Amino acid sequence: xRQTTSMRKIPFSSLQRIFQSLRSDCxxxxxxxxxxxxxxxxxxxxxxxxxxxxxxxxxxxxxLVSSPVRSEEDPFEKGNALFSKQRYxxxxxxxxxxxxxxxxxxxxxxxRGLAWNNLGQPEKAAADFTRALEMKGQSADxxxxxxxxxxxxxxxxxxxxxxxxxxxxxxxxxxxxxxxADSWHAKGEHEKAVSDYGKAVEINPDLADAYHxxxxxxxxxxxxxxxxxxxxxxxxxxxxxxxxFLLRGNVLRDLGRLTKAxxxxxxxxxxxxxxxxxxxNRGYAWDEKELYDRAIGDxxxxxxxxxxxxxxxxxRGLAWxxxxxxxxxxxxxxxxxEADEKFSLAYFNRANxxxxxxxxxxxxxxxxxxxxxxxxxxxxxxNRGxxxxQKGEFVRAIKDYTQAIxxxxxxxxxxxxxxxxxxxxxxxxxxxxxxxxxxxxxxDLAEAYYYRALSWGKKWELTGGIPSHIVRALADAKEAxxxxxxxxxxxxxxxxLEAELR
Numbered sequence: 001x002r003q004t005t006s007m008r009k010i011p012f013s014s015l016q017r018i019f020q021s022l023r024s025d026c027x028x029x030x031x032x033x034x035x036x037x038x039x040x041x042x043x044x045x046x047x048x049x050x051x052x053x054x055x056x057x058x059x060x061x062x063x064l065v066s067s068p069v070r071s072e073e074d075p076f077e078k079g080n081a082l083f084s085k086q087r088y089x090x091x092x093x094x095x096x097x098x099x100x101x102x103x104x105x106x107x108x109x110x111x112r113g114l115a116w117n118n119l120g121q122p123e124k125a126a127a128d129f130t131r132a133l134e135m136k137g138q139s140a141d142x143x144x145x146x147x148x149x150x151x152x153x154x155x156x157x158x159x160x161x162x163x164x165x166x167x168x169x170x171x172x173x174x175x176x177x178x179x180x181a182d183s184w185h186a187k188g189e190h191e192k193a194v195s196d197y198g199k200a201v202e203i204n205p206d207l208a209d210a211y212h213x214x215x216x217x218x219x220x221x222x223x224x225x226x227x228x229x230x231x232x233x234x235x236x237x238x239x240x241x242x243x244x245f246l247l248r249g250n251v252l253r254d255l256g257r258l259t260k261a262x263x264x265x266x267x268x269x270x271x272x273x274x275x276x277x278x279x280x281n282r283g284y285a286w287d288e289k290e291l292y293d294r295a296i297g298d299x300x301x302x303x304x305x306x307x308x309x310x311x312x313x314x315x316r317g318l319a320w321x322x323x324x325x326x327x328x329x330x331x332x333x334x335x336x337x338e339a340d341e342k343f344s345l346a347y348f349n350r351a352n353x354x355x356x357x358x359x360x361x362x363x364x365x366x367x368x369x370x371x372x373x374x375x376x377x378x379x380x381x382x383n384r385g386x387x388x389x390q391k392g393e394f395v396r397a398i399k400d401y402t403q404a405i406x407x408x409x410x411x412x413x414x415x416x417x418x419x420x421x422x423x424x425x426x427x428x429x430x431x432x433x434x435x436x437x438x439x440x441x442x443x444d445l446a447e448a449y450y451y452r453a454l455s456w457g458k459k460w461e462l463t464g465g466i467p468s469h470i471v472r473a474l475a476d477a478k479e480a481x482x483x484x485x486x487x488x489x490x491x492x493x494x495x496x497l498e499a500e501l502r
Contacts, residue, residue, distance in 0.1 A: 075101060076108050079115075088115045106136045113145060122153045140170035148179055156183040174204035182213065190217050208237035212244055219251055227251050242272035249281060258285050276306035283315060292319045310340035314349060321353055329353045337369075344374035351383065360387050378407035382414050385421075394421040412441035416448050423455055428462065431455045446483035450490055453477040457497065473497055 079094030095112035098105055113128030129146035133139060147162030163180035166173055181196035197214035200207050215230030231248035238244060249264030265282035268275055283298030299316035302309055317332030333350035337343050351366030367384035370377055385400030401418035404411055419434030435452035438445055456473035460466060474497040481490040 074098070076105060076111075079108070079111060083111060083115055086118075088118045091115045092119070104135065106132050109135070110142060110145070113149070117145075117149055117152065122149045125149045126153070138165075138169055140166040140173055140176065143169070144173065144176050144179065147176070147183070151179065151183055151186070156186040159183045160187075172203050174200045174207055174210075177203065178207060178210050178213075181210070185213070185217060190221060193217055194221075206237055208234045208241075211237070212241075212247075215244075215247060215251075219247070219254070224251055224255050228255070240271055242268040242275050242278070245271065246275065246278050246281065249278075249285075253281070253285055253288075258289055261285050274305050276302045276309055276312070279305065280309070280312050280315065283312075283319075287315070287319055287322075290322075292323050295319045308339045310336045310343050310346065313339060314343065314346045317346070317353075318349060321349070321356075326353050326357050330357075342373045344370040344377055344380070347373060348377070348380050348383070351380075355383075355387070360391065363387055376407055378404040378411055378414070381407070382411070382417065385414075385417060389417065389421055389424075392424075394425045397421040398425070410441055412438045412445065415441065416445065416451075419448070419451060419455075423451060423458075426458075428455050428459050432459070444483055446480045446487065446490065449476045449480035449483065450493065453480060453493060453497070470497060470500055474501065 075094045075097035079091045079098060082088075082091040082094055092112055092115045095108045095115065098108040099112070102108070109128045109132040113125040113132065116122070116125035116128060126146055126149045129142050129149060132142050133146070136142065143162045143166040147159040147166065149159075150156075150162060151159040160180055160183045163176045163183065166176040167180070170176070177196045177200040181193040181200065184190070184193035184196060194214055194217055197210045197217075200210040201214075204210075211230045211234040215227045215234060218224075218227035218230060228248065228251045231244055231251060234244050235241065235248065245264045245268035249261040249268065252258075252261035252264060262282055262285050265278045265285065268278040269282075272278075279298045279302035283295040283302065286292070286295035286298060296316055296319045299312045299319065302312040303316075306312070313332045313336035317329040317336065320326075320332060321329035330350055330353050333346045333353065336346035337350070340346070347366045347370035351363045351370065354360070354362040354366060364384055364387045367380050367387065370380040371384070374380070381400045381404035385397040385404065388394070388397035388400060398418055398421045401414045401421065404414040405418070408414070415434045416438035419431045419438065422428075422431035422434060432452055432455045435448045435455065438448040439452070442448070453473045453476035456469050456476060460469035460473060463469065474494065477490060477493040477497055481487070481494050484490055
């Protein structure tokens with residue numbers, strides 16, 4: 001069989017790893033090459049350590065009101081006054097004096113524990129809450145405070161045990177359900193967390209943070225409509241919360257409602273003009289609308305707020321690259337890796353820009369840096385393999401494609417490209433196997449049928465003309481031509497094979 005001039009199209013990876021949760025979408029490419037963009041989903045997940053000052057202040061005021069009337073010179077009263085002014089170190093000293101004066105004053109231990117928490121001393125806080133429980137016995141509030149303290153210490157199991165006790169003592173304790181939900185989330189027990197947030201809002205429908213946090217988890221789980229409903233409710237309760245507008249914008253973006261997402265990011269920025277992530281995410285939405293100048297403007301605004309924002313440099317670089325300005329793109333990717341030397345996506349993008357400029361050595365170097373920063377980066381192995389393939393270093397290419405397949409067994413591009421390298425090395429059986437796997441994962445991949453047809457034709461030549469081989473070659477060539485009827489190369493191969501069979 002005469003060798004047909006091949007139309008060699010090596011697919012480069014276009015992986016958009018757009019969220020911090022590392023959800024990725026991979027697209028097969030022909031002659032063009034797309035790159036990564038990161039769309040930062042900032043969750044603003046308000047952990048108990050962040051909400052603690054509010055809860056603590058409320059607790060102190062409650063204890064103050066419920067305590068017997070004391071003179072202004074009373075150290076306990078002095079501690080409460082200092083606490084209300086957020087002068088926590090002085091408050092600790094006053095509560096200590098109160099305890100020395102009256103060792104049975106349970107409220108002083110509780111309030112000193114709260115002050116210790118605000119001073120970032122969870123060990124001392126836990127000790128005071130434990131002492132209060134020993135003195136006072138069963139107290140839902142104190143179990144809740146100690147649970148928060150354990151949470152802040154990074155001990156979610158102990159925190160959950162205390163929240164369980166708080167709920168056992170007070171089954172209508174919405175805040176304890178809420179705090180236990182945060183602890184379940186810290187353990188990766190998302191369904192339990194969602195359930196507890198639900199119980200919290202069932203008891204207290206105005207608990208905005210529970211809707212907020214449940215919305216985050218629902219978004220992470222891909223339950224977009226439910227997440228949107230929770231953020232809607234949270235914003236009804238907290239209409240000036242920029243972070244929730246940002247989060248709702250992210251959900252709208254995932255739903256493909258880009259105009260509404262942009263509106264939410266804009267609202268977030270009107271409330272908080274220093275929210276760099278809102279500029280970043282609005283820029284990404286403009287990017288998706290292919291309004292690259294607006295995207296660049298927002299990425300630049302994000303950098304004005306946050307000068308070392310590696311993701312903004314990366315995304316602006318990608319926008320420049322899509323506009324065809326490779327020099328600016330490379331400059332921004334370089335800024336991104338200067339800001340974060342482990343930023344594998346920026347190395348990957350810069351490598352693709354070098355490749356577009358024809359600087360293949362620099363491209364290989366940057367793909368290698370991307371792999372060094374993220375050894376599980378299958379797409380970087382694929383693209384580095386493509387560079388070796390184009391340089392004629394097929395053994396190296398096969399090694400990289402094989403690693404990409406180990407990392408992602410369903411990676412049809414890696415199977416297809418490894419098949420090309422095996423074909424070039426005359427490893428015909430391996431080539432047929434790889435093209436077959438690529439077709440199994442992507443049945444409409446015309447190139448794979450075409451190259452498998454060439455491989456069967458080559459095998460027909462090498463084995464002395466076994467008829468079944470050329471029959472298979474013709475069947476594959478016809479399928480390639482059916483899938484891409486505009487491709488003259490495929491039609492020519494069909495004609496050649498039919499001529500051989502006549």
